[in-house]
Amino acid sequence: MYPLRRNRRLRFNHAVRSLVRETLISPNDFIVPLFVVEGSGVKEEIASMPDYYRYSLDLLEHEVKSLWEMGLKSVLLFVKVPDNLKDNKGTEAINKDGLMQQAIKTVKNAVPDMYVMTDVALDPYSSYGHDGIVKDQYVINDETCDVLAQMAVSHAAAGADMVAPSDMMDGRILYLREALEEEGYKNTGIMSYSAKYASAFYGPFRDALDSAPGFGDKKTYQMDPANRTEAIRETLMDIDEGADIVMVKPGLCYLDIVRDLKNEIEVPISVYQVSGEYSMLKAAAAQGWLDHDAVMMEQVTAIKRAGADLIASYFAKDVVRILS
Ligand SMILES: NCC(=O)CCC(=O)O
Numbered sequence: 303m304y305p306l307r308r309n310r311r312l313r314f315n316h317a318v319r320s321l322v323r324e325t326l327i328s329p330n331d332f333i334v335p336l337f338v339v340e341g342s343g344v345k346e347e348i349a350s351m352p353d354y355y356r357y358s359l360d361l362l363e364h365e366v367k368s369l370w371e372m373g374l375k376s377v378l379l380f381v382k383v384p385d386n387l388k389d390n391k392g393t394e395a396i397n398k399d400g401l402m403q404q405a406i407k408t409v410k411n412a413v414p415d416m417y418v419m420t421d422v423a424l425d426p427y428s429s430y431g432h433d434g435i436v437k438d439q440y441v442i443n444d445e446t447c448d449v450l451a452q453m454a455v456s457h458a459a460a461g462a463d464m465v466a467p468s469d470m471m472d473g474r475i476l477y478l479r480e481a482l483e484e485e486g487y488k489n490t491g492i493m494s495y496s497a498k499y500a501s502a503f504y505g506p507f508r509d510a511l512d513s514a515p516g517f518g519d520k521k522t523y524q525m526d527p528a529n530r531t532e533a534i535r536e537t538l539m540d541i542d543e544g545a546d547i548v549m550v551k552p553g554l555c556y557l558d559i560v561r562d563l564k565n566e567i568e569v570p571i572s573v574y575q576v577s578g579e580y581s582m583l584k585a586a587a588a589q590g591w592l593d594h595d596a597v598m599m600e601q602v603t604a605i606k607r608a609g610a611d612l613i614a615s616y617f618a619k620d621v622v623r624i625l626s
């Protein structure tokens with residue numbers, strides 16, 4: 303008796319495998335995170351993120367032009383704020399001439415069609431390194447939401463297409479949506495970090511922005527990695543409040559959550575493949591322990607297969623190089 307189904311027939315060669323491939327990766331899948339610093343002529347490598355850089359505004363301009371030429375159409379901006387501009391109120395976060403606001407204008411001037419997303423959270427601006435206003439060692443929710451809403455409006459005023467609140471305060475999507483509508487930014491979108499876990503994979507990112515918490519951790523606002531149904535609850539609430547895109551973060555360890563959401567909701571889902579995921583592979587590849595490109599493609603394919611519509615990834619340029 304021969305096997306009733308020879309599934310290997312559809313794996314026989316490259317051509318047939320590509321005919322039946324279910325998950326395709328393209329430059330359209332990616333959002334490129336970019337780190338911006340003060341100064342000029344600065345392109346500095348982040349120590350714990352090999353081959354990833356912080357750019358001053360002049361070099362940011364070159365970088366976004368080159369991203370656009372590669373077919374990458376969306377960036378997510380983060381700024382590294384000098385210590386002397388940090389406080390417990392987010393003053394610099396809402397400065398209309400602040401580094402973020404300038405970075406938005408720089409990108410839009412360089413490549414007007416680039417879709418510009420911006421990080422909305424107080425940690426880079428906070429003297430405590432927390433995502434909101436701190437009182438008695440606790441991040442206070444509603445007062446933080448007020449500042450986040452002003453921050454979102456100031457990003458929209460500078461030209462941002464979409465704001466991306468990453469703070470995990472309760473109710474902040476509604477605060478942002480109302481503020482944007484009231485100020486006339488009806489077409490400014492919101493990508494909510496709706497299921498953001500209190501993860502140890504963010505370490506290198508905090509080096510990149512010098513934004514590590516000065517006391518404690520972020521477990522009173524980011525989600526417990528042990529929780530699954532809570533991610534659905536969080537995400538459904540953010541959709542009700544007006545999120546256009548929702549997010550699961552980090553990526554690889556949380557693909558069960560991505561699939562749960564995909565089965566449950568109809569708005570686009572983004573996944574943030576975070577700094578620790580990037581650095582782990584860079585480090586292993588540098589040792590010769592893993593094949594960088596093969597593992598990277600396998601990872602982004604797995605993220606998309608799980609149900610991601612978009613991937614924010616430090617690998618975006620590397621992936622596009624492989625694709626072309
Ligand atoms: N709010 C953005 C992040 O926290 C990024 C984390 C990472 O890349 O590790």
Ligand SMILES: [Mg+2]
Nearest residue numbers: 470471472536
């Ligand atoms: Mg929430």
